[in-house]
Amino acid sequence: MNTPPPEPPRANRGRSAAAENRRALIAAARVIFCDGGYGAPLSSVAKMAGVGQGSLYRHFPDRLSLAVAVFEENIGDLEAIAESGDGTLDRLLDAIVAQALVSTAMIDMIQAAPDDPRVLNLERRVEVLVSRIVQREREAGRLGDHVEVADVVLSISMIAGAVARTPTDRRTGVARRARALVRAAFVREQN
Structure with a gap:
């Protein structure tokens, strides 16, 4: 079974991409919370969204x-x-x-x-x-x-x-x- 190669992480373009990063974080959190529940690691959310943890915490402080x-x-x-x-x-x-x-x-x-x-x-x-x-x-x-x-x-x-x-x-x-x-x-x- 051939699986497609993982997509490379998106480059964080800073404040100009804030809305896009926020949407990506919410989409990633939906998947991560679905798979791992409310206590799933937030680092997994940031990784899946293709942003750094700093970006995650700027948008969502907790x-x-x-x-x-x-x-x-x-x-x-x-x-x-x-x-x-x-x-x-x-x-x-x-x-x-x-x-x-x-x-x-x-x-x-x-x-x-x-x-x-x-x-x-x-x-x-x-x-x-x-x-x-x-x-x-x-x-x-x-x-x-x-x-x-x-x-x-x-x-x-x-x-x-x-x-x-x-x-x-x-x-x-x-x-x-x-x-x-x-x-x-x-x-x-x-x-």
């Missing part, structure tokens, strides 16, 4: 800053679902499961710094997007009146946590079962 930047993009994807006219709770949960299947770092980050304002901001953004979807689902008759926004947020946390803590080879099955339980609990009761 591990949490880098993780927040990665997960801001994830939440941006979830917000796009909530803002779309056809964004449903099923689509949202599918996207969250897809994110959890490839990375445990979000759960680890929240557990490492639950009271950090940056983490709290991410949680508030999730609550806002969930609120939009809950309202839409109620109006469409797909969600029971007994379901609160806090219930959906809790179910997201439970699903993501269960998926993240399950061995990789069993994650898809656990995600499917967790989604089925949530669907059954949230369905509109028939009179």
